[in-house]
Amino acid sequence: MKNTLLSLNEATRTVNSGSNKVTLLDNINLNVEEGEFISLMGPSGSGKSTLLNCIGMLDNFTDGGYTFLGEPVHSMKEKNRSKLFKEYIGFVFQAYHLIDELTVYENIETPLLYKNVKSSERKAMVADMLDRFNIVGKKDLFPIQLSGGQQQLVGVARALIGKPKLILADEPTGNLNSKQSEEIMELFAQLNKEGVTIIQATHSESNAAYGSRIINLLDGKIV
Amino acid sequence: MIRSYIKIAWRSLKTNRLFSIVNILGLSIGLATTLVLFLFILHERSFDSMYANKDKIYRVLLNTTEDDLETWTGSPSAVALELEANIPDIAEAGRLLKHDFGGTAFIKTGNEVFAEKKLFWSDASILDMFDVEIVKGEGSEVLNTPNTVLLSESTAKRYFGDENPIGKTLSIDDIDIVEVKGVFKDFPENSSLDFNVVAPFLMQSAAKNPTWDNASFETFLRFNSASPNVANVEAKIQGILDKNVKKDEQWYNFSLQPLEQIHLYSSTYKDSYIERNGDINQIRNLTALAILILVIACINYMNLITARSQKRATDVGINKTLGASVRDIIVRFYIETGLITAIAMILGGVLAVVALPMFNDIAGKELDISSLFSIEIIVFLVLIWFVTSLISGSYPALYLSRFSPKEALKPSTNKGGVASVVRKGLVVVQFSASVVLIIGVIVIHQQLEYIQNKSLGYNPENVMAISTSAIRGGQANQALVNAFKKLPNVSVVGRSQGYPGMGVSGRSINKPNTDETMGISTNTSEREVADVLQLKLLAGQLLPKNKQAGDTLVEVVVNKTTVDFLGLSPDEAIGKKVAMQLGNNAYIHGVVEDFNFASLHNPIGAYAFHNSNREPKSYLLIRFTNEVLSETISNFENTFKNIAPNSAFEYTFLDKNLELLYEKEQRTANVGLLFSILAVIVACLGLFGLAAYMAEQRHKEIGIRKVFGASVPRIVQLLSMDFMRLVLISLAISFPLAFYVMNQWLQDFAYRVTISWTVFAIAGALALMITFVTVGYQAVKAAVANPIKSLRTE
Structure with a gap:
């Protein structure tokens, strides 16, 4: 029996643009079980990123219910929400968003610093991650010295270092060539097998195919 | 965590x-300035703080109660005696007279003659009050017997080398023979009092017959307890004055000045023998300037940090998605700022060390580099570092930390809105301050120029004054006059008590049949002096040529202001008897046109040349035709030495001496100029960085515009206009401000320039030019770049 990781109940997000009320997400109902690999698909502007941001607690639903691991996120205080977020969620971005001034090693280490993990433990965890992603030789390089694929690899490693239950990936291969894309997707599939829940937004049919479930969005609605 | 922040900050410094x-340059200039000024202020404030009795010592000030209300540092010779005898709170009182009322003494030691500028006639009590430390021989008590003298260590060495000075005899001006009884330690450099030679005050005639009228003696009091009730004592002093001087003859009253105020709060007082005077206003102004420069540097920092807010915001966003809290981000920005200011601090310290000699030179100070390493300075540095970091870091820390990660990461949102308004505001503040400084410097220079070129009513050029106080006897003096008259390039020679630009005797003149009196400067002189000075005679005649010894008749040649006060026309005044404390037999013999005998800070007062013998004529005034100066001088010196071999050749040129009257203003101008340049440099640095950033940020826009046909000049204009607009706003703010401030400054001068529109035009043009050069470079660089490149990198 799989546990429910999160569930959305008529979740809605509207924003005011000038005098118009624009509905970005419209009554979304969604259950995500632990261990799922979901691909969000849809044209630009359909609400994929907004949905990811809201699930990732970088943004709020304006209406409806959002439960994460049985806890009602929508009625939570900012502080608890950020705690939850720190503990369980990792992010992967299309533009990698590595910190330019930090080396590969230091980039991967950063989330642990924010979690106040002890130095010796941090070392072991980062070393582990470098090993696993086969980038030990690159640990002292800066992001600018890496190819896009390698940067994204670091991005994924950084997202994983905190041992999150859920990885949110917004077009993780959008800036990569097809070979690099494939590598990242293989990696995701592998992680998913190991039990990490993944939700990715993508334009690519082939990428979406790696997932266990595809959700199509159009104009903020699931279709 | 903190290590990681420092690492990020350090690497980001290196990349950008x-x-x-x-x-860093801007901040370190600001910090170096602050540091040097702090040293200076510390030094100024340390004056007289080393004396054990510092809280018990007061100086008696004399306030004139007649039309020109002045404060004098000298009091009549009876004051010290009467106060000590009648006010029990006063432990001791003492009088101080600089030789010859502020002149130079000629000290003969065997064969050598020294011109001694720091010979004081003092009561013994003054040495006791000021903890004067005796290193050899006897102490202050020797001043209770006549014909003794004490020397400072360095003076003893100067006079006698390594010989034991005790027991040697000196002659002062060929009159007084005194014996060296003791040697005292040189006064510290931050002591208001500074004696080389101290002789007993009781040898002065004023000591033998104490009076209540000649206010030439600086009087110091030591109270039994610290911080006495000043108002109470002043009331008692008034009581003593009333007892000794009739109410209607009192042209002054007394007040007390604590020792700690003597250095900084005496700059407007008249005729002090204390030469090491500071000025509290100067300190205040410099403090304001230092803060201004530091603020400008901090503004630069904030501007440049927020100018890069796009990148910063992304950083903040990433860190937040990685779990950073708002607090983490704030800490991070403060650490980054702290690091930068720490580097700037070190660099600023080095700059300060390098710049200190230059500052000393410009400000006329002797600050010591070693004092940079004192505890106060270190505490101050840490404090300044902290404050600077706090101010500079606050804006980025508090502003940027609020970005929500989602907004921060969205590439399209414009986060520049608020930041750019603040940034522009800060640029305006910077430039306004710079323009005020530029205008200030121009006005100060114009005023000094004006002072130097103003017609003074007499001609100070090509006049030399030679001190003759050591030459005794009418014969020798007459011989000297005759010898100089014979020299080929000398046109007129005359002997006189003093000359314009130096204080002479202060008396008061009474308007007949009224109670009205007015202060008048009186100068014993020979007839020829009016010709030496090229004064214009309005009525009557110059002083008569020969005067019989013992003749009680006193002839007076007064200036126009004097007869105006008397309510007479120049012609009417001739032959009138005048009551001006020159005896009962003084008559106006001639009237000359007004001339500026004092500095242009003061309006012209009453002045009189007279031929009474109450004061000695200590100067020989010589008008010479303009020849090669070094030859003239050596020629003069030989002539002088022939007749007065026992006297040192001490001279001054009247026009040079006048410049000394405006030394303070000249210094202010120089210091002001230095600081303005620094402020402008720092502001330009900021502008330069900002322009570079703007060009970088808009390179895509520039690329697009070029692809669509914009020319290079168009783009330069586009980029420069923004800044030009800011500078124009700054001008609008700074003009009235500068006008107000400089007008206040000019109020100190009785004769002053009016601030004309050209000053503003020059300052405005300068500001615009500086902006254009600074911004233009970046603008041109951006405009000529290949658009394909800028569009591709995006």
Whole structure:
């Protein structure tokens, strides 16, 4: 029996643009079980990123219910929400968003610093991650010295270092060539097998195919 | 965590070289300035703080109660005696007279003659009050017997080398023979009092017959307890004055000045023998300037940090998605700022060490580099570092930390809105301050120029004054006059008590049949002096040529202001008897046109040349035709030495001496100029960095515009206009401000320039030009770049 990781109940997000009320997400109902690999698909502007941001607690639903691991996120205080977020969620971005001034090693280490993990433990965890992603030789390089694929690899490693239950990936291969894309997707599939829940937004049919479930969005609605 | 922040900050410094250099350079200039000024202020405030009795010592000030209300540092010779005898709170009182009322003494030691500028006639009590430390021989008590003298260590060495000075005899001006009884330690450099030679005051005639009228003696009091009730004592002093001087003859009253105020709060007082005077206003102004420069540098920092807010915001966003809290981000920005200011601090310290000699030179100070390493300075540095970091870091820390990660990461949102308004505001503040400084410097220079070129009513050029106080006897003096008259390039020679630009005797003149009196400067002189000075005679005649010894008749040649006060026309005044404390037999013999005998700070007062013998004529005034100066001088010196071999050749040129009257203003101008340049440099650094950033940020826009046909000049204009607009706003703010401030400054002068519109035009043009050069470079660089490149990198 799989546990429910999160569930959305008529979740809605509207924003005011000038005098118009624009509905970005419209009554979304969604259950995500632990261990799922979901691909969000849809044209630009359909609400994929907004949905990811809201699930990732970088943004709020304006209406409806959002439960994460049985806890009602929508009625939570900012502080608890950020705690939850720190503990369980990792992010992967299309533009990698590595910190330019930090080396590969230091980039991967950063989330642990924010979690106040002890130095010796941090070392072991980062070393582990470098090993696993086969980038030990690159640990002292800066992001600018890496190819896009390698940067994204670091991005994924950084997202994983905190041992999150859920990885949110917004077009993780959008800036990569097809070979690099494939590598990242293989990696995701592998992680998913190991039990990490993944939700990715993508334009690519082939990428979406790696997932266990595809959700199509159009104009903020699931279709 | 903190290590990671420092690492990020350090690497980001290295990657963004231009910004880092601009930031650090600006801050370190600001800090170096602050540091040097703090040293200066510390030194000024330390004056007289080493004396054990510092809280018990007061100086008696004399306030004139007639039309020109002045404060004098000298009191009549009876004051010290009467106060000590009648006010029990006063432990001791003492009088101080600089030789010859502020002149130079000629000290003969065997064969050598020294011109001694720091010979004081003092009561013994003054040495006791001021903890004068005796290193050899006897102490202050020797001043209770006549014909003794004490020397400072360095003076003893100067006079006698390594010989034991005790027991040697000196002659002062060929009159007084005194014996060296003791040697005292040189006064510290931050002591208001500074004696080389101290002789007993009781040898002075004023000591033998104490009076209540000649106010030439600085009087110091030591109270039994610290911080006495000053108002109470002043009331008692008034009581004593009333007892000794009839109410209607009192042209002054007394007040007390604590020792700690003597150095900084005496700059407007008249005729002090204390030469090491500071000025509290100067300190205040410099403090304001230092703060201004530091603020400008901090503004630069904030501007440049927020100018890069796009990148910063992304950083903040990433860190937040990685779990950073708002607090983490704030800490991070403060640490980054702290690091930069720490580097700037070190560089600023080095700059300060390098710049200190230059500052000393410009400000006329002797600050010591070693004092940079004192506890106060270190505490101050840490404090300044902290404050600077706090101010500079606050804006980025508090502003940027609020970005929500989602907004921060969205590439399209414009986060520049608020930041750019603040940034522009800060640029305006910077430039307004710079323009005020530029205008200030121009006005100060115009005023000094004006002073130097103003027609003074007499001609100070090509006049030399030679001190003759050591030459005794009418014969020798007459011989000297005759010898100089014979020299080929000398046109007129005359002997006189003093000359314009130096204080002479202060008396008061009474308007007949009224109670009205007015202060008048009186100068014993020979007839020829009016010709030496090229004064214009309005009525009557110059002083008569020969005067019989013992003749009680006193002839007076007064200036126009004097007869105006008397309510007479120049012609009417001739032959009138005048009551001006020159005996009962003084008559006006001639009237000359007004001339500026004092500094242009003061309006012209009453002045009189007279031929009474109450004061000695200590100067020989010589008008010479303009020849090669060094030859003239050596020629003069030989002539002088022939007749007065026992006297040192001490001379001054009247026009040079006048410049000394405006030394303070000249210094202010120089210091002001230095600081203005620094402020403008720092502001320009900021502008340069900002322009570089703007060009970088808009390179895509520039690329697009070029693809669609914009020419290079169009783009330069586009980029420069923004800044030009800011500078124009700054001008609008700074003009009235500068006008107000400089008008206040000019109020100190009785004769002053009016601030004309050209000053503003020059300052405005300068500001615009500086902006254009600074911004233009970046603008041109951006405009000529290949658009394909800028569009591709995006």
